[in-house]
Each structure stands twice: as C-alpha cells, then as structure tokens.
Amino acid sequence: DIQVTQSPSSLSASVGDRVTITCRASQSINKFLNWYQQKPGKAPKLLISAASSLQSGVPLRFSGSGSGTEFTLTIGSLQPEDFATYYCQQSYTTWTFGQGTKVDIK
Amino acid sequence: QVRLQESGPGLVKPSQTLSLACTVSGDSVNSGSYYWNWIRQSAGTGLEWIGRIYTSGFTNYNPSLKGRVTISLDTSKNQFSLKLNSVNATDTAVYFCARSPGVEGLDVWGQGTTVTVSS
Numbered sequence A: 001d002i003q004v005t006q007s008p009s010s011l012s013a014s015v016g017d018r019v020t021i022t023c024r025a026s027q028s029i030n031k032f033l034n035w036y037q038q039k040p041g042k043a044p045k046l047l048i049s050a051a052s053s054l055q056s057g058v059p060l061r062f063s064g065s066g067s068g069t070e071f072t073l074t075i076g077s078l079q080p081e082d083f084a085t086y087y088c089q090q091s092y093t094t095w096t097f098g099q100g101t102k103v104d105i106k
Numbered sequence B: 001q002v003r004l005q006e007s008g009p010g011l012v013k014p015s016q017t018l019s020l021a022c023t024v025s026g027d028s029v030n031s032g033s034y035y036w037n038w039i040r041q042s043a044g045t046g047l048e049w050i051g052r053i054y055t056s057g058f059t060n061y062n063p064s065l066k067g068r069v070t071i072s073l074d075t076s077k078n079q080f081s082l083k084l085n086s087v088n089a090t091d092t093a094v095y096f097c098a099r100s101p102g103v104e105g106l107d108v109w110g111q112g113t114t115v116t117v118s119s
Helices: none
Strands: A004-007 A010-013 A019-025 A033-038 A045-049 A062-067 A070-075 A085-090 A101-105 B003-007 B018-025 B035-042 B046-053 B059-061 B069-074 B079-084 B093-100 B113-117
Touching (some): A010 A019, A019 A033, A070 A085, A085 B046, B035 B069, B046 B093
Antiparallel strands (some): A004 A019, A019 A070, A033 A045, A085 A101, B046 B059, B093 B113
16 A cells, blocks of 8 residues: 655644645655545545645635655645644555644644 | 435444445436545544445455455435445444545545444
C-alpha cells in the first residue's frame, strides 16, 4: 500500500493566521491526492481534489498544491469555522488516508 | 440534493457478519456516473477505505480486509450494501457510505453509523 503521512499531527493557530499542512506519499502518486475537513461527530467534507482543484462552494482561502510525493493544503486566513481536523487521501492505488492534522485555537 | 443514509445493526457479535445498507436519494446508483464506497473510522486506525462498487457491479476492495468484504447493489431500492464477515473487536468503528466520481475523492458522504463488535 501507498502510505500518506501528514505533518504536523496538530497545530494551534489564531483567527487570521496562514496555515499550511503537508502530506507526503511513500511513492509518487502524480496528482491523485484529495483533502478533507472533518468536524467532531460529522462526516469528512471534500475540500480539494486532484491536488489543487477546489470543490464547488469551498471558500477561496483554501488552496492545494503539489505533485509526486509532496503536497500542501494552505488556509490563507484562518476563520473560526476552520477549526477542525484535516485529512489527505491518495487515490492512486488502494485508497489510503493520512492520520489527520487537528487545527485548534491558540 | 444528493443524500446518503446508512442503516443496520449497531451491535454485532464476534465472528458474525456485519451488514449495512446505504440508501441513496437525489441520485441513482444505476446512473453510471459514480462509484459507491464504504469507509470506516476508528480511534485506533483512523480513516480506512473499505471498498467500492460501480453500476456494472465491478468492485474494488481494500486488500487489508483479506477477503472478508462484499459490496453489492440493490437497484430496486436504490441502495448499496456492505457485508463484513468474521468480525472482531478491531472492526468496531463508525461506518460511512460515500459517493465518488472516480479518483477525484469522495464528494458526498452519509452521516455515519456506529457499529460495535462485542458479545
């Protein structure tokens, strides 16, 4: 299986901060990388597909980049509703998820 | 608006079969445009993709589940189902159903249902 490793596993940030989360794949996955946001007790929500394609309705402060083995999710200016856990997921072979990055309030 | 809703027993005994259904509204499992997926989430293993089915009946499963999984379609009920055999405590999780256009991620999810494996 292809492993995807997120860093950091958690971070504390303030409203207005720029936040970057990294996802590294154990081998090249081209751009087959998706990002999700999950809030407690809810299902994950797809934010970005194919490394950089923003889903309809997702605020423009979210962006994704990368290809091959290294990818980033950036939140340009953190808003109160963005405090959540974020997951990357590779869809190159048997789908696997990262372990998650919890973003909480500093 | 597309909605998915999981249903099934919340408690399953060890060695028995876990059976869940996902009812789709606002779309057709027969439409030929999407794959229909099962995913689970536990504190121990995080998010784990279980498998998916296409309109044709074509399936992909996660090899880590070692042949214990079957996903099927019931077009008359606009549902798809999950069966997981020989369960044990490590199969305790929140089970989600979800739709995917292909490799572009899981774009619509059910709310999830908690399944506990215990005697």
